[in-house]
Amino acid sequence: MENEKTRKTKIVVAFAAGVCIACGIFYAANCFGWFASVFGRTNGVRSDGATISEVKQQLDGAKNNQRELQKTADAIEGTVGDIRQEVSGAREEVGRAEQSLFDAENQSQRAGELIDECQRILDGAGKRVQTKTEAH
Template sequence: MLNDEEKSKNSHRYYIIIIIIIIIIAIVVLCAAFYCIMRSGGDNGSGNNDIRNQLNEAGNAQQSITTGIENAENTADGIAGSIGESETAIGNAGTTVTRLEEQQRQSGEIIAECQRILEGIRTRNETRKE
């Protein structure tokens, strides 16, 4: 029986030794992780300042691009308005040309009629003289 008790005690010792080894390994891993974290961030945030500056610059660049896009949209709207006004002016000019052509035709008819009247008057005057 004594042999079974000694085996049991030895078994418990092995478990205790394994648990202690696991705890020591965990402490070493935690210390190594803490060291790595402190080493990478141990510049009192100057790395963070660089990142913050880069983010601010990116934000400013994005704002500048957005402003440029808005200006381009306003310019495009202005051009579209000018095109609309030009189309209206072209339509008005076309109407004016049509009216001028009609007036020219009417003027030609009036001149032709006046010439017939004058010819008629001349003919009458010649017949009276004879």
């Protein structure tokens, strides 16, 4: 019986040692990246299932989108420049209109002064004519 117990103990110890050695080998293989292709890893990069060609297509699409956005931004910048020029032109026109209004107001004021002067002249002439007719 003693031999059988010893034999069973040796089998259990051998099994435990085999499990420990297998675990050690698996751990070392995992640390050195020997199972990388099996678990979807390469150089520390995990695959999410997308192929290189799919990723390339996505990158090409992103490049095309970026180009289109740049074209749109350039067009917007050109439009903004045109608007600035139009606003500048409108400001100049407003300045000219203000000057014309100022000139018209000055001319109107001068015309009023001339009318007043003409009325004084006519009043003076009327008084002289009236004085002459009364004298005759």
